Amino acid sequence: MGELRAIQAHRMSFPFDGAKDISGSLMSWFAAGNASSPIMKYYIINCDWSLRHRLVDNIIYANQFRRRALGIPDVxxxxxxxxxxxxxxxxxxxxxxxxxxxxxxxxxxxxxxxxxxxxxxxxxxxxxxxxxxxxxxxxxxxxxxxxxxxxxxxxxxxxxxxxxxQVRDCSPNEHGHVVAAPCDGEKFVRYTLSVGNYAPLVYLPAAAPANSVVLFVCDAPYTTRISHSQGTDELEHVISPGQVLAFTYSAASRQWRKQEVQPGSHN
CATH class of the missing domain: 2.60.120.1230 (Jelly Rolls)
Known part of the structure; x- marks a missing residue:
């Protein structure tokens, strides 16, 4: 009989007992790099915010090692x-x-x-x-x-x-006005503004891994100002309703650079 191993990852915020987003920690705890990675120890992983980080991608990646061991050609x-x-x-x-x-x-x-x-x-x-x-x-x-x-x-x-x-999604209500930086191994983070989940001013992360990408999507009927970081006097950008903006991080200059997006990228 096989051994069933499961783990639950959950964190509460006091004093209101609200679930806290620990997406960044989950990406580190359950990273899939080789056959000895910690994720290989478990068959059931129960956690919150599963649609806001790439745990599922790590599971798919980890399953290739199990596939090799079992001879299953599904991936x-x-x-x-x-x-x-x-x-x-x-x-x-x-x-x-x-x-x-x-x-x-x-x-x-x-x-x-x-x-x-x-x-x-x-x-x-x-x-x-x-x-x-x-x-x-x-x-x-x-x-x-x-x-x-x-x-x-x-x-x-x-x-x-x-x-x-497939990308970690952030928004003002869940993550505040400072965009979360991509975690180790992540390439993209998407920050979405919408009706009821809106902020007039948001800030890019102070630092991020080289060539990381932050995507801004505006589904709200209002404009939002995007600043490079709190306390700086750098040029602000404005995203309008129906627009998408993209920024990449340069480790050499320690600055975010606005990128040209493809025409018709959003509504």
Whole structure:
């Protein structure tokens, strides 16, 4: 008989006994890097805020190690050089592994050729950075620089044949007016403004991992000012209703840089 191992991660805020968002800690506790990672010890993980961090991506990544041990071909592992022949039609779930042995300067997303649901996890373990071409996805940028240790997760579940970014979602009500910085391994954070979940002024993180991306989405009927950090006199940006803005962090200058987004990225 197999052994059933489970763990629960939960934190309450006193004195009002409200659940506290510990997404960043969960991404560290249950990181999936190899067969000896802590996540491999458990079969059931119960936690709050599961849609605001990438625990599910870590579980998918960790399951490839179990798949190898059990000989179950449910997840296909591919490299940038094999995408052309691998394709998504034969692989419902794919892990695209970039390493020093299988590295290319530009990595393109595999095209979706059918209406079946697909999941794609792109993991970089290469010493050199590469350009991830995001055409064919709902990401408003044409591409991003992918560094060692970073992971990007995409899905297509609606038959649209377009990749949708899986990302930690933040908002004023849950995270305050300072945007949470991407955690280790995270590439993106999305901050959404909406009716009833709005702030007139928000702040970018004071610091973040190199080339991190913060996406702002405005579904509210009002404009919002975006400042680089509290206490600075740097230029503010304004996001209007229906607009999306993107910022990347430069570790060299320690500044966020506004990026040009694709036309028609939002309503």
């Amino acid at each position: 296909v592992q591919a490299s940038p050089t094999s995408i052309g022949v691998q394709g998504m039609p034969s692989a419902r779930h794919m892990i695209l592994q970039i390493n020093d042995s299988h590295w290319t300067e530009t990595v393109a997303l595999p095209p979706i050729l059918d209406e079946e649901p697909h999941r794609l996890l792109i993991c970089s373990d290469a010493d050199a950075e590469c350009e991830l071409d995001l055409r064919g996805s709902d990401v408003p940028l044409p591409g991003v620089r992918l560094s060692k240790g970073e992971v990007v997760a995409l899905v297509c579940l609606d038959g649209s044949r377009q990749w949708a970014l």
